[in-house]
Amino acid sequence: MKRILVMLVLLIAAPTLALSQTNDKKADATKNNNSRVEQELMQLEKDGAAAAVKGDTTFLDRHTAANYIGTDPGGEVEDRAKMMANAKAGNPKFETLDLDDMSVRMAGKDTAVVTGRATIKGKLTSGMDISGQYRFTDVWVKQEGRWQLMAWQATKVAQQ
Numbered sequence: 181m182k183r184i185l186v187m188l189v190l191l192i193a194a195p196t197l198a199l200s201q202t203n204d205k206k207a208d209a210t211k212n213n214n215s216r217v218e219q220e221l222m223q224l225e226k227d228g229a230a231a232a233v234k235g236d237t238t239f240l241d242r243h244t245a246a247n248y249i250g251t252d253p254g255g256e257v258e259d260r261a262k263m264m265a266n267a268k269a270g271n272p273k274f275e276t277l278d279l280d281d282m283s284v285r286m287a288g289k290d291t292a293v294v295t296g297r298a299t300i301k302g303k304l305t306s307g308m309d310i311s312g313q314y315r316f317t318d319v320w321v322k323q324e325g326r327w328q329l330m331a332w333q334a335t336k337v338a339q340q
Contacts, residue, residue, distance in 0.1 A: 218284040221294055221320055224327055229277040229298070237267045243328055245321060250332040253314060272310055274302040290322040298334070313337040 224243060231239035241264065248260040258266070266272075282296035298314045319331035 214286050217286065217292065221284050221292055221327060222282050224320070225279055225282060225294055225296065225318070228329075229279050232267075233274045233277050235267075235270055235273075237264065240264060240267050243326070245323060245328040245330040248328075248330055248332075251334075253310075253334050253336045269305065271305040272302050273305070274300060276301040292320045292327075294318045294320060297337070312339070 228239055228243065231237075244260055244263065246260060248263065250258045250263055252258065276299070278299045279296050280299070282294060285293045285295075287293060295315070295317050298316055299312075300314060301311045303309055303311075314334045314336050316332065316334040318329055320327045321330045322328075
């Protein structure tokens with residue numbers, strides 16, 4: 181009787197232990213993939229900042245979704261066409277654009293939210309100085325096999 185009971189317990193416990201190990205492996209694989217994606221998105225943010233300083237609109241054209249929407253610190257809303265037109269006109273003109281304090285949050289495998297701080301030295305074509313620190317939120321989606329910026333919002337950090 182004891183022998184049958186031990187066998188029954190082992191039959192019930194074995195699949196549970198195996199399933200637990202499988203779930204741990206899946207969690208580790210997801211974590212490793214998320215880490216790789218987070219690094220990729222942070223690099224895209226840095227590459228985008230470098231392109232903005234150089235006035236290189238090729239990066240924007242490749243990595244901005246067709247249905248992009250952005251809200252600038254002044255509350256102006258722009259679609260992809262308006263954003264590209266401004267960029268091609270050199271508006272704004274950045275001397276420096278440094279990013280830090282970035283964080284990536286995954287929302288599924290093809291959507292991510294990146295937040296961070298941008299320290300800018302630059303002007304609008306109107307001559308208005310836009311230098312300062314800004315907090316930003318970017319929404320990235322994976323479309324057509326690459327990450328594309330779908331939404332952007334920035335808020336100027338008040339000087340203290």
